[in-house]
Amino acid sequence: MARVVVEVMPKAEILDPQGQAIVGALGRLGHPGISEVRQGKRFELEVAEDVTEAELEQIAESLLANTVIEDWKVVRL
Template sequence: MARVVVDVMPKAEILDPQGQAIVGALGRLGFSGVTDVRQGKRFELEVDDSVDDATLERIAEEVLTNTVIENFSVTRISE
């Protein structure tokens, strides 16, 4: 068994209204110095040894990510 993390983030050129709302809220709460926030998604998958890296890439690209507006990275976590 392995743990796999798929991080999904909006592409740099895509407006991130949730991230902008967080920046505004941080300022109102007294946290200074934060100039930008990008909000993404994190998926953790438990997979058996039969799931290869190519399959994980396909899962991330075809199921977990809207590749028109998002980028992703796949990382196997050693435990």
């Protein structure tokens, strides 16, 4: 078995209201030096050794990410 991480983030041109809310909260909590936060998702998968990169890419594109507004990346640990 192998561990794989799929990181999903909003595309750069997409507004991130959750990230903006976090920036506002950080300022109110006394951390004014943070000017931008982008919030994403992290999926950890335990996969068989014979699962291919193509299969992982298909999983990421068809199930884990909304490819219209999100970018994704597969990382084998």
